[in-house]
Amino acid sequence: MPDIFQRNMLMPAPQLSLLVLALAIIALFSLSGNVLYLLGISYDSPGGSPLQKIHPSSYLLLLSMMIWALYRGGIQQLYSLTLLRSHFLLLAAAVCLLLQDILLGRPLSSAIVSYVSAALFVMLLKAQSLKRLLQLKQILLLLLFANAAVGVYEYLTGGLIAPLVLTDISSGDVIDTSHWGQVRSAGLMGHPLTSTMLSGFFLVCFGARFLFARVSLGESLTAAMLLVALPLFGGRGSILAFLLVLLLMLSIKVAQSLQRRAMSRNALLYLLSSLLLLPLLLYAAYLAGLLDPVLSRMEDDQGSASTRLIAIEIMLDTPLINILLGDIDRSLAAKVLLYGSRYGIEIGWIALTLTYGALLSGFLLYALYLNLSHLYRKLSALLIFPWLYAVIAWSSGTGISGKTIMLSAALIMTLLLFAEEHDVRHGAITG
Numbered sequence: 001m002p003d004i005f006q007r008n009m010l011m012p013a014p015q016l017s018l019l020v021l022a023l024a025i026i027a028l029f030s031l032s033g034n035v036l037y038l039l040g041i042s043y044d045s046p047g048g049s050p051l052q053k054i055h056p057s058s059y060l061l062l063l064s065m066m067i068w069a070l071y072r073g074g075i076q077q078l079y080s081l082t083l084l085r086s087h088f089l090l091l092a093a094a095v096c097l098l099l100q101d102i103l104l105g106r107p108l109s110s111a112i113v114s115y116v117s118a119a120l121f122v123m124l125l126k127a128q129s130l131k132r133l134l135q136l137k138q139i140l141l142l143l144l145f146a147n148a149a150v151g152v153y154e155y156l157t158g159g160l161i162a163p164l165v166l167t168d169i170s171s172g173d174v175i176d177t178s179h180w181g182q183v184r185s186a187g188l189m190g191h192p193l194t195s196t197m198l199s200g201f202f203l204v205c206f207g208a209r210f211l212f213a214r215v216s217l218g219e220s221l222t223a224a225m226l227l228v229a230l231p232l233f234g235g236r237g238s239i240l241a242f243l244l245v246l247l248l249m250l251s252i253k254v255a256q257s258l259q260r261r262a263m264s265r266n267a268l269l270y271l272l273s274s275l276l277l278l279p280l281l282l283y284a285a286y287l288a289g290l291l292d293p294v295l296s297r298m299e300d301d302q303g304s305a306s307t308r309l310i311a312i313e314i315m316l317d318t319p320l321i322n323i324l325l326g327d328i329d330r331s332l333a334a335k336v337l338l339y340g341s342r343y344g345i346e347i348g349w350i351a352l353t354l355t356y357g358a359l360l361s362g363f364l365l366y367a368l369y370l371n372l373s374h375l376y377r378k379l380s381a382l383l384i385f386p387w388l389y390a391v392i393a394w395s396s397g398t399g400i401s402g403k404t405i406m407l408s409a410a411l412i413m414t415l416l417l418f419a420e421e422h423d424v425r426h427g428a429i430t431g
């Protein structure tokens with residue numbers, strides 16, 4: 001079986017295919033459901049045709065593969081990529097979830113956007129040369145910087161660039177959020193929780209490389225902007241997960257330095273003074289009002305916390321056969337209404353299990369584990385930190401369940417942000 005990280009495995013993909021792949025990444029990180037709603041596309045809102053329910057990035061991703069297939073030898077290259085064990089299993093798991101949606105008469109867009117796209121993004125990105133991955137990395141940094149800048153702008157102006165589109169689970173109507181008071185920034189990604197989670201994911205990637213490897217000026221500027229915007233997005237679970245993983249990384253760094261006696265007395269004093277400075281910085285952020293979105297959620301979260309408790313109650317009230325096989329009797333929607341959950345099930349792992357069942361969910365997570373294990377070996381062991389963060393953050397929110405871009409976005413960020421680590425240790429990824 002060929003190894004995609006060897007130079008001689010594949011010929012370079014055509015430039016047009018790479019351009020469309022770049023457009024797919026841009027669409028993924030910028031075209032939120034709110035923006036599409038303003039454009040008259042009912043992607044994540046009531047109404048519209050089934051084709052509108054699939055994110056534009058998925059269409060661009062398929063177009064990129066079609067262009068590659070038309071390239072000389074392209075079909076054979078894609079076939080070789082698909083046969084790689086980690087790729088094949090992740091795509092197979094996504095297709096199984098798609099088939100279950102078909103059998104149970106559920107919309108297909110959820111599995112396509114959340115899982116099929118993620119598998120295809122991984123496959124195409126891992127086949128690119130290091131030079132092309134670094135080009136895509138610059139685009140990613142610009143997108144993340146722009147998302148944070150939009151978040152800051154929304155905070156300063158007191159409104160969102162695209163009104164938040166939330167649907168009431170019981171009525172199916174769009175919820176009027178104008179009376180909620182303090183509105184958190186949503187950014188280009190269209191939802192405070194998505195922006196918080198992915199911003200935190202990047203910051204953990206940056207922190208890991210800053211402490212244990214190397215970072216570029218562009219990454220540092222992006223991280224600085226994201227640090228400012230993070231509390232403005234206001235996702236409590238993601239922010240807490242970021243702080244916990246950051247504390248873990250700092251503890252490991254200090255322990256390693258002390259064990260190797262590599263940290264001088266001045267460096268140790270600098271680190272301790274920095275830790276003492278952190279509360280002062282938090283106090284300054286509080287005085288500047290940057291923590292208001294988070295604090296307002298502590299005072300009144302519009303029923304978000306109770307929704308998570310309801311998710312646990314629904315899980316406990318679900319028969320074992322449904323836990324294993326998913327919503328085979330199509331009773332989940334009625335239970336959500338019965339228990340009065342306004343926003344559905346907001347604990348990602350519970351939602352994934354109750355929708356698709358523990359067996360298919362386990363298959364998906366195993367395939368994802370194989371892909372991450374491969375990247376762990378070929379790119380960097382540091383990626384364990386952002387994915388530990390992801391597990392914690394997704395445990396407090398919808399995570400990779402339902403129609404969400406989070407899995408695709410996290411895999412894209414992992415491949416692009418850690419690509420240079422492979423170059424340092426092993427040489428270029430592909431020719």
